[in-house]
Amino acid sequence: MSKKYVLQAQTRELQGKGASRRLRHTGMVPAVIYGAGGEAQSISLRHNEMIRNLQEEAFYSQIITVDFGDRKEQVILRDLQRHPAKPIIMHADLQRISDDQExxxxxxxxxxxxxxxxxxxxxxxxxxxxxxxxxxxxxxxxxxxxxxxxxxxxxxxxxxxxxxxxxxxxxxxxxxxxxxxxxxxxxxxx
The missing domain is CATH 2.170.120.20 (Ribosomal protein L25, C-terminal domain)
Known part of the structure; x- marks a missing residue:
């Protein structure tokens, strides 16, 4: 069957252009999780882990588990912004899913x-x-x-x-x- 994708994540408090730029310099990707009746949440993901998973076609359409350490959430990748000239992911949008909603x-x-x-x-x-x-x-x-x-x-x-x-x-x-x-x-x- 299909591979199970797991991304390690951390919540982030600082938001904005400058905070996102500093976060990317540490090897992390700013991202947001939204949907399924929950609050939108700003998170950070490991850049190398994202790059490695994005090389697989199925990652774009499969369910991804976001692991915060103390809890896990099921999401799908909705949007991805890349740097126009460098192999850098600028931002990712992840949508929460619910088992009973199409x-x-x-x-x-x-x-x-x-x-x-x-x-x-x-x-x-x-x-x-x-x-x-x-x-x-x-x-x-x-x-x-x-x-x-x-x-x-x-x-x-x-x-x-x-x-x-x-x-x-x-x-x-x-x-x-x-x-x-x-x-x-x-x-x-x-």
Whole structure:
């Protein structure tokens, strides 16, 4: 299944531009936790730990445990600000989650059997991806790490849409609830 992500955190009292700058010089990242009926809380995270986790695709869409030492909170990464020229994380926004409330998260699409598909192997086509991720709505326990798109039976000239995705149990696509006009293409073979 998916990897469990844990971030060590400390609460922080000092806020503002200067305090955040001083915090970054000590190897920490200023962040905020909000949502799920709780108060917004300013925290600091270890920069090296964040950089290491951000190298994994699943970190952006999976549940993260923030460990304060005496308590733990379940969150998802909502926003991330990076320095425009240096490999430095400037700030992170984390949203608390509740086990009984649906969340909306962007999940990566993994395309399988592209080179072995009918449209490529037999008909000489090329695969064109229109989307690399989709927004899903589900309870935290049903959150997929990624969604697989099997291209084996796709022929040249055929287009796969959002409605063609095989979603895990308890997972839905909010965009499809908006009507047929929002059933966007995800991939095609031309």
């Amino acid at each position: 969340i909306r998260v962007h999940v990566a699409l993994h395309f399988l059997n592209e080179e072995a598909s009918k449209g490529v192997k037999e008909q000489g086509g090329a695969v064109n991806h229109s989307m690399s991720e989709v927004e899903v709505s589900c309870l935290p326990k049903n959150l997929p790490e990624f969604i697989e798109v099997d291209m084996i039976n796709v022929e040249k000239g055929q287009i796969l849409h959002l409605s063609d995705l095989k979603l895990p149990d308890g997972v839905s696509l909010p965009q499809l609830a908006l009507g047929e006009d929002h059933d966007n293409a995800i991939a095609a073979i031309h």
